[in-house]
Amino acid sequence: MLQTVDARGLSCPEPVILTRQLLNQVKSGNVQVLVDNNVAKENVTRAAENMGWKVVVVQQDADIVLNLSK
């Protein structure tokens, strides 16, 4: 089942904290992170890439979906 982090509306650095927690747990596979602003998108992307994950960004209306895979 696809694990999802819903970090919409959360202020810095909470989206990164949540994402890192999940990535530390699942180790590999596919994970989806929902954010609603570019700052969170950049921060989560940077954190995920530093942990060796590949990030694909999809804009979905007002939300930004980050598809993480490793």
Added chain:
Amino acid sequence: MKNKLLIVATGGIVGLLGVFLVTMGNPANMGYCIACFLRDITGALGLHRAAPVQYLRPEIIGLVLGAFFSALFSREFRVVGGSNTLARFTLAFFGIIGMLVFLGCPVRMVLRLAGGDLNALVGLAGLIVGVAIGTMFLKHGYSLGRALPQNKGAGFIFPSIAVVLLVFLLVQPAFIFFSQEGPGSLHAPVIISLAAGLLVGVLAQRSRLCMVGGIRDLIFFRDTHLLSGFVTMLIVAALGNVIIGNFNLGFEQQPIAHTDGLWNFLGMTLAGLAATLLGGCPLRQLISASEGNTDSVITVLGFVAGAAFAHNFGLAASAKGVPGAGQVAVILGLLVVAAIAVIGLQGSKAIGGKTNVTDSGRSGTIMS
């Protein structure tokens, strides 16, 4: 990589402008200071009557308008709010009292350090301790909750206030106070300050420059991205000060500073903790307020209210030292801010949803 270049460039330009604005007339080691300049604006509006610190600082007006237009053009202007607004106001209120006891926000702390003021090193130690405590709370699930999308019109209120202040600055109506002496009377020409503000507003909006975030990310994630901006700022401003002869290493006789180490330390501990719980330092809050975050607007108003109290009730420090009332206010502030941090530990549980994370108290936003 492009982002890295941007944040390093932003830090460098703020450092350069910090030195340049002083040569153009700004108070020493105060080319840029968000806390001091908000306090000056508060005074200019008559919300406090400390005669030496009243001026409508164009740097702040420019910063807001620069960030606003930058956000509009980059389609990052998003109107959100409603994330524990009162807690944010309170954190800002006490945070700026800590900064005014130290005599500077994190940006001026860097610029003071770049001028050789070693008291700022004590402040930096305090700031790091404050941020570290805040980070500990974040690690254990502290959250002020989600901000939700709001009516777009609300986002235009803050930039409109900046425009009104700009008009006041140019027209100089009788009800606006302008210092005749003291730091408030020292300023670069309006057009230069305004241009510097606009430039930094755009750059800070694009690069997300944040001092408190820099220290936090280093402690929390071992990530030096945000910090690299401030390191560059320090290096560039220090070199600039050495070149123009404004570098004066030591504790004594530093411009607009005092040597009371304990209160320099505790003032910045309060500032660092409050800013970490807010999600960013005063500069970042101003930028975020200009991008449409109405919680950040209230945060800025909290800074203004705190600055008004700091000077109306004799809490703010001066070159002579820290008044007793200011020391009490810092202790009280630390207690209040710590209480908000403890209450906020429950915050992430209130976000909703199901949890499957066990390695900390944080819960609620990971769904499977």
